Structures are given as C-alpha cells and as structure tokens.
Amino acid sequence: MDSFEEASIDIKMEIFEAIEDNYGGVIVNMKKEEPMDFLKFHSMLKASISHWRLKGKKGVWIKLPIELAHLVNAAVKEGFWYHHAEATYLMLVYWIPHEIPHTFPANASHRIGIGAFVFNQDGQDREQFSSSAYFIVFAQSEFKIQKPLNIYISELGSAYLASSL
Known part of the structure; x- marks a missing residue:
C-alpha cells in the first residue's frame, strides 16, 4: 500500500x-x-x-x-x-454588509470658516471687561469672503446687529 x-x-x-x-x-x-x-x-x-x-x-x-x-x-x-x-x-x-443600509456620511458641499474678536466700547478685550461687549464675526466661505459683522451684546446677554463694516 x-x-x-x-x-x-x-x-x-x-x-x-x-x-x-x-x-x-x-x-x-x-x-x-x-x-x-x-x-x-x-x-x-x-x-x-x-x-x-x-x-x-x-x-x-x-x-x-x-x-x-x-x-x-x-x-x-x-x-x-x-x-x-x-x-x-x-x-x-x-x-460590505449588503443586508443593511450603508452609513457613509454625505460629502460636504461647502466649507465655511468663522472667527471672532470680542471687545467692549473702550477697546478692551474680553479678559479685561465684564459688562457690555462688541462681537465682530468674520465669515468666509470657499466662494466669497463676507464683510465682518459688528454685533453688540448687552449686559443681559441679548444681541443685535449694530452695524455692518
């Protein structure tokens, strides 16, 4: 054998x-x-x-x-x-698992960047004051740079658009 x-x-x-x-x-x-x-x-x-x-x-x-x-x-x-x-x-x-729906996120269609600087009417930054402040927001998208927005924040925390620069 x-x-x-x-x-x-x-x-x-x-x-x-x-x-x-x-x-x-x-x-x-x-x-x-x-x-x-x-x-x-x-x-x-x-x-x-x-x-x-x-x-x-x-x-x-x-x-x-x-x-x-x-x-x-x-x-x-x-x-x-x-x-x-x-x-x-x-x-x-x-x-891979065909029996369940995919969970891939949708692709982003836009990119936006935002920055801000907070100061009061005397020009002090936020570490130097405790009352009313101005909040300037700079927004930028991939298409266009927006003008800064000057937002006034009152002592009570409410905000309104003071002016557009």
Missing part, C-alpha cells in the same frame, strides 16, 4: 494596506508613487474585500490619486461608487 502525504498549498493573496477608521471600516490610501496595473489592482481588491468581510469590517474607503485613475473601472466593477472628488484624487466607497 502506497502512502502519500497530502500536499498543502499555501496561497497568500496580496491585500491592500489599510488603516481602521472609527466606525468599523477601513481606509486605503493608494500612493501615486506605486504604479499598479488593472489586473493586479482588481485581484488585490477582491482579496482585500474578502479579508475585510471575514474581519467584520463595514465600510471601505479608497483614496485614489488622479495618476491611478485607470483603476476606477476595476473598483466600480467590484461595487465601489464615487463619494467625492478633489483636484488630485477620487474617493471611492464600498459597503
């Missing part, structure tokens, strides 16, 4: 390096310095999704630099969709 040992084949599939996010998902930051062809990307993407599914991950974010735009089709074929795009990259997302 011949005896033989079963040969075990250890196949290691390459998966993408990813960082875990705070919501049970992963983020893949593709590097433009690491060129990749369509077939390798597609193979690694499928293996990575399987790996993350086994790990119980939910959302997958792939930040794809514009230099790797030729890989978008492979990601879309695996079920990824566009989340947002900037001048130098495209963000793609994929939701």
Whole structure:
C-alpha cells in the first residue's frame, strides 16, 4: 500500500494596506508613487474585500490619486461608487454588509470658516471687561469672503446687529 502525504498549498493573496477608521471600516490610501496595473489592482481588491468581510469590517474607503485613475473601472466593477472628488484624487466607497443600509456620511458641499474678536466700547478685550461687549464675526466661505459683522451684546446677554463694516 502506497502512502502519500497530502500536499498543502499555501496561497497568500496580496491585500491592500489599510488603516481602521472609527466606525468599523477601513481606509486605503493608494500612493501615486506605486504604479499598479488593472489586473493586479482588481485581484488585490477582491482579496482585500474578502479579508475585510471575514474581519467584520463595514465600510471601505479608497483614496485614489488622479495618476491611478485607470483603476476606477476595476473598483466600480467590484461595487465601489464615487463619494467625492478633489483636484488630485477620487474617493471611492464600498459597503460590505449588503443586508443593511450603508452609513457613509454625505460629502460636504461647502466649507465655511468663522472667527471672532470680542471687545467692549473702550477697546478692551474680553479678559479685561465684564459688562457690555462688541462681537465682530468674520465669515468666509470657499466662494466669497463676507464683510465682518459688528454685533453688540448687552449686559443681559441679548444681541443685535449694530452695524455692518
């Protein structure tokens, strides 16, 4: 009787390096310095999704630099969709647990910055006074810088627009 040992084949599939996010998902930051062809990307993407599914991950974010735009089709074929795009990259997302709705946040459509300086009628800043004060608000959006608003805050805490500068 011949005896033989079963040969075990250890196949290691390459998966993408990813960082875990705070919501049970992963983020893949593709590097433009690491060129990749369509077939390798597609193979690694499928293996990575399987790996993350086994790990119980939910959302997958792939930040794809514009230099790797030729890989978008492979990601879309695996079920990824566009989340947002900037001048130098495209963000793609994929939701692993198909039985529950995704919880990806909507992309921001505007950016607004606000700053303020508080002073009283004598020009003292807020550390030097305890009564009435003026509150100047500077607002800036990505489209237009707004004029500062001069808001008077009374001793009782009510406020009104004193003037627009």
